[in-house]
Amino acid sequence: MGAGMDIGILRRDGRTDPFFDGTAADRLMIKRCEACDRWFAPDAGSCPGCGDEELAWAEAAGDAVLVTWTVTHSRPDGDGNAPPPAYLALVELTEGPWLHARLDGADTAVLREGLPLRATFEHPAEGEAYVLFRPV
């Protein structure tokens, strides 16, 4: 389905290089506070436990479960073309953090709380690689 998912071109912003180095190598990199033994989403700025603003990057297993989901529908453009509906979700990584994620290979008939998911990686011809989650 990745080929049909035209999300645009992703560029680095200088703050999340380890994340995109990770997606390029099919690895999901998230933030971690070693001192507090807590995991955070890749955009976390600091640890609320100790205040550390220099959180480490660490590899997540890539396993998750579905928390909740939505299917978004864009309005057609002037030519009547609308992009296909997008299956968006909150997913809970095995390590604990939730990610706002897009599902691949999803169908509303199978979606439920706790549905096991696995990170997959898309490598577009231009721009950075990105992560999607597929039902296992």
Place this chain on the structure above:
Amino acid sequence: MVDGASIVGLGMTELGRVYGRSPRRLAADAVRLAVADAGLALGDVDGLLVSHGMGGSPGIELADTLGLRDLRLLAKMEAFGATAGAMVSYAAMSVLSGTASTVVCVFADAPLKPEQSAGSAYHRNAPAGSGVAPGKAEWYGFGGMTAALGFRSVNAFYALAAQRHMARYGTTSEQLGAIAVSTRAWAARNPLAQMREPITLADHQSSRWVAEPLHLLDCCLVSNGAIAVAVTTAERARDLAQPPVHVWGWGQGHPGHRKERGSEFGLTTGAVTSGPIAMKMAGVTVDDIDVCQLYDCYTYTVLVSLEDYGFCAKGEGGAFAASGALGPGGALPTNTGGGQLSAYYMWGMTPLSEAVIQARGHGGERQADKHDVVLVSGNGGILDHHSTLIVSPHPKGI
């Protein structure tokens, strides 16, 4: 020691597709209207609390715009959709403590542009701007990736919340639709409402999907305009132009649901905290509430707020909404002006303004018969911030 705080003035500019005035100008106009409504002069104002919407303006420079001098209280406040309630509570505490005697609270926003859809006002575009073919738009960093993947509008985030409630408690789209229908029935009776054509549940169900499980008719309007209220002591309120609306209680709740394992995101709101605080201060319980003005950025927000206030048990908000209690003739008249869904979207000033109108008994065709105790909610972020006010036409304790 003074005996209470009262809302004595209400100022509302034209609301909706109102163009040609900046948010600062709209705010100044609303302040002047509120002061005049109270039978006061601008020179009587010695406190000003300012809040803004998406545009980032106005701030405290509004005092200079209005030529206000020798203010004893001046601040910009920000708690998103909970700001109106927070401003009124700060104004009440200020007049009760003697910090200031007459405090005006104002909100203004003008996110709508001519020839632009309402939805686009709250939609995130790629930094390269519009006009770029979808596949060629460039997005930066992790946040850019999330937006590129489809999280470009607040609609998607509230849809995630509503879907979680549905999965957990069996809430249905038809139950959300009942709120859209009852709110529109009220709007039909409100000359200030932008959308006054009655709708049916079938209309709700056939309105286009925005973000499942939310249809278009589950989502609020977008409006330009400004609303202000003037607050003074209950003692002073007796001699002014309008029937006083006494502020009996206030509270806030900021649950801090983190996006991680164990979070109650989508299931509970800050009303769990702010409601009991405000009702205890007011000396009332949910059984005493005659009219509700609930922040209704989405139908779902109303449903979950009703549960968290205790008007029904957790998980039973859908059945409660579908019972007909909220509409004209129902047991708990709710969003009697048409709310943000059908009347006008002025963040927390939408429920507050209609609460003032109802408490005064100025609701005309939509006036609730019994309006002795009115509950007002505010909701900000994605169910992150909450405020509650309890107001009444009667002095507190009587």
